[in-house]
Amino acid sequence: MSTYARFPLTLVRGKGSRVWDDNGNEYLDFISGIAVNTLGYTHPQLTAALSEQADTMLHCSNLFHIPKQQQLAEKLTALSGLGAAFFCNSGAEANEAAIKLARKHFHDMDSSRRTIITATQSFHGRLLSTLAATGQDKVKVGFDPLPPGFLHVPLNDIEALKQAVNEQTAAVLLEPLQGEGGVNIATGAYLQSVRKLCDDLGLLLILDEVQTGIGRCGTMFAFEQAGIVPDILTLAKGLGGGVAIGAMLATNAVADSFGPGTHGSTFGGNPLACTAALTVLDVIESDSLLSNVRLRGEQLRQGLQALACRFPVILQVRGQGLLIGAEMSVEVAPLITAARDKRLLLLMAGPNVLRFLPPLNVSMADVDEALSIVCTVLESTLGAGE
Numbered sequence: 189m190s191t192y193a194r195f196p197l198t199l200v201r202g203k204g205s206r207v208w209d210d211n212g213n214e215y216l217d218f219i220s221g222i223a224v225n226t227l228g229y230t231h232p233q234l235t236a237a238l239s240e241q242a243d244t245m246l247h248c249s250n251l252f253h254i255p256k257q258q259q260l261a262e263k264l265t266a267l268s269g270l271g272a273a274f275f276c277n278s279g280a281e282a283n284e285a286a287i288k289l290a291r292k293h294f295h296d297m298d299s300s301r302r303t304i305i306t307a308t309q310s311f312h313g314r315l316l317s318t319l320a321a322t323g324q325d326k327v328k329v330g331f332d333p334l335p336p337g338f339l340h341v342p343l344n345d346i347e348a349l350k351q352a353v354n355e356q357t358a359a360v361l362l363e364p365l366q367g368e369g370g371v372n373i374a375t376g377a378y379l380q381s382v383r384k385l386c387d388d389l390g391l392l393l394i395l396d397e398v399q400t401g402i403g404r405c406g407t408m409f410a411f412e413q414a415g416i417v418p419d420i421l422t423l424a425k426g427l428g429g430g431v432a433i434g435a436m437l438a439t440n441a442v443a444d445s446f447g448p449g450t451h452g453s454t455f456g457g458n459p460l461a462c463t464a465a466l467t468v469l470d471v472i473e474s475d476s477l478l479s480n481v482r483l484r485g486e487q488l489r490q491g492l493q494a495l496a497c498r499f500p501v502i503l504q505v506r507g508q509g510l511l512i513g514a515e516m517s518v519e520v521a522p523l524i525t526a527a528r529d530k531r532l533l534l535l536m537a538g539p540n541v542l543r544f545l546p547p548l549n550v551s552m553a554d555v556d557e558a559l560s561i562v563c564t565v566l567e568s569t570l571g572a573g574e
């Protein structure tokens with residue numbers, strides 16, 4: 189079905205940060221399958237691990253213990269400071285699981301708290317519950333009735349959040365940095381105040397790190413930069429490096445509400461997907477990719493900042509690590525087309541924000557090349573500034 193307005197391009201293979209179309213043309217890919225291809229394309233370690241696992245076992249169901257799933261749960265809980273993990277297959281499923289767990293937690297405490305407060309401009313996925321959670325009306329049109337129990341407040345406005353909280357509030361659900369909504373950063377001070385508010389009132393803090401997690405923002409999880417820990421954390425996009433997997437982590441106290449029969453997923457946490465995620469985490473560590481994300485992120489941001497001085501159409505450059513947005517005073521769609529013609533793949537985050545999502549192992553030369561193409565595109569489509 190025509191659920192995507194696709195670029196007029198057919199991609200058939202990739203290597204590192206490069207992809208090739210069906211005519212053999214090479215592109216520098218700063219989309220990475222929408223923040224999914226953490227290690228770029230066909231990373232030899234990932235390919236080898238997947239091939240070995242395919243030759244051992246693809247799937248056996250959660251009716252049985254799965255060693256790779258156990259290892260992945262241990263790894264993710266150790267990294268995040270949370271206590272237990274549930275595995276599913278996508279970001280929306282991870283958020284659905286988080287919403288169910290938060291409600292069940294208060295049900296088990298004989299509390300009537302059920303409402304979840306999220307941010308305007310947020311994006312939490314395309315399931316009915318996660319659409320209801322999403323703070324953008326455009327994605328909801330035609331799908332009513334959506335599940336009740338969600339409310340939206342402006343990001344970074346702690347007073348608005350305090351006003352919205354009442355005796356029905358169960359949780360606050362936030363992206364530390366809104367990806368789809370325009371690369372909008374939740375400030376460290378805001379996240380700390382939200383954490384404190386949740387602690388004071390006994391509410392749960394759920395962080396949706398489906399896009400920001402797994403090193404994308406220069407730390408394994410973006411929340412580390414605010415010095416807080418959520419009660420529930422959701423992950424997906426970059427976790428499997430291209431293999432579908434989602435995860436929902438929680439503190440032990442909260443996770444206890446998910447006993448046998450309360451939630452499930454046939455494919456969730458299968459040996460193949462868990463092998464992919466374990467390999468992604470291993471390579472992030474062994475190849476010091478967090479440090480690469482910070483260095484290349486700084487290079488990209490500074491390069492874009494320099495372009496902003498030359499081209500006033502760039503209003504602001506913002507983001508963390510290798511999730512960077514350039515807000516423009518013009519629509520970015522024509523720029524994306526022009527960049528594609530020059531063999532650079534870029535994404536938008538709303539009509540006016542150019543989004544850069546290279547793989548976490550992108551090289552200095554690749555970032556320079558991308559910046560030079562963006563410069564050429566701005567020169568040719570807008571005429572030089574100054």
Ligand SMILES: *Cc1c(COP(=O)(O)O)cnc(C)c1O
Binds near residue numbers: 280311368396397
């Ligand atoms: C992409 C995204 C989702 C949805 O993930 P799917 O895998 O497409 O279901 C949810 N939350 C955030 C923050 C995302 O960026």
